[in-house]
Amino acid sequence: MRQQHQRGQHRTRFRVRRQQQQVKGHGPPPLVGCATRLSRRIASVAQKSPFRNTRFTHVGQLTQDGVALDGFHCAPYSPADLGVVLAHGFCNSVSTVSFRRIASRLGVQAGIVALSFRGHGRSGGRSSVGPAEVNDLAAGVHLARELGYRKIATVGFSMGAAVTLLHASQHVVDAVVSVSSPSRWYIRQTPAMRRLHWLVEAPLGRRLAPVLGVRLGEPWATIPVSPVEVVHRIGAPLLLVHGERDHYFPAEHGLALERAAGERAELWLEPGMGHAESGVTPDLVDRIGTWLNRTCIQTSMQQTSTRAVACRQ
Structure with missing residues (x-):
């Protein structure tokens, strides 16, 4: 006591x-x-790099409309002319584990540049869920050219896949890979997309969006052009990858994009594959990397032959 x-x-x-x-x-x-x-x-x-992988170098870039973007550059193991600009899906960022795994594996065959879209991760601005993100991808392509890559390919997943198609219909790149892209907007045929529309349209959903990692901008005043309407304008070789078990956008979206794109498009319908980054296997990443390198080499040979013929004439 x-x-x-x-x-x-x-x-x-x-x-x-x-x-x-x-x-x-x-x-x-x-x-x-x-x-x-x-x-x-x-x-x-905050002063430390957000990436533990020593191959990832922290970078930043400003878009044409003044939005500051945050991302990384992953240099290839050996010198390469091909630079791949990756575009992540909705509610993801360049810090998402599945996205970094894809970047690290694809970085064995090419240089990688990735920027978080506006309203995602450490990037500024607010997400438009597609249309304005074309400026973000253009900033990534510009950064890849500044880093010295002579050949530029864009690879996108889900929302990022739609952005790559919209971007390639307006800008020149050497190859395009679209993984799990929607063919049109306002898809409500699956439970997953009905939940997503509640998130971006309902007042309560919009208030909860930052908890899921995205800061939303104003709703669309008018419906923007959809990927299926512009995919035929893409002049670069185009690879469409879609999972047969995609629970967001069924395989019919990949088929619709292939029909609209014409002869320049190649479609891979992957048995057992789900949606976007989470559905991509290491083997599929390797095959995409091989396709990119082969396609860019063939494009270079064709351009060389065309220049040689023009000189003779």
């Missing part, structure tokens, strides 16, 4: 002394001290 009484007196004396110091200005109040330590910790973490 005497020991407990002594402990109580000691705590009381310590509490009184601490309060006297705070009144006299000696030392910060407890909450202020905790906040100061926490702010220092946050600042130290």
Whole structure:
């Protein structure tokens, strides 16, 4: 009993002394001290690169309409002319584990540039869920050219796949790979897409969107052009990859894009594959990398032959 009484007196004396110091200005109040330590910790973490993989170099880029984007550059193991600009899906970012695994494996065969879309990850701005993200992909392509890659390919997943198709219909690239792209907007035929539409359209869903990793912009005033309407304008070789078990966009979307694209498109319907980054296997990533390298080499040979014929004439 005497020991407990002594402990109580000691705590009381310590509490009184601490309060006297705070009144006299000696030392910060407890909450202020905790906040100061926490702010220092946050600042130290923010200064560090968000990527643990030493092959990933942290980069940033400004879009044509003034949005600051955050991302990484993954240099290939050996010098390569091919640079691949990756485009992630909705609610993902360049820090998503499945996306980084794809980038790391594809980076064995080519250089990789990836930027988080506006409203995602550490990038600024707000997501338009497709149309405005074309400017983000264009910024990534511009960065890849600045890094010295002579051949540029774009590879997109889900929303990023639709963005790659819209971008390639307006800009020149050497090859395009679209994985799990929708053929048109406002798809509600699957439960997963009905949940997504509730997220982007319902007031409560829009308030909850930041919890899922996306900051939404204003709803569309007019319906933008859909991928199936512009895919025929793509002049570069086009690879369409779609899973037969895609629970967001059924395989009919891949078939519709192939029909609209014409002879320049190649469609891979993957048995057992699900949706986008989470459905892609290491073997599929390797096959996409092989297709990109083969396609870009063939394109280079054709361009060389065309220039040679023109010189003779």
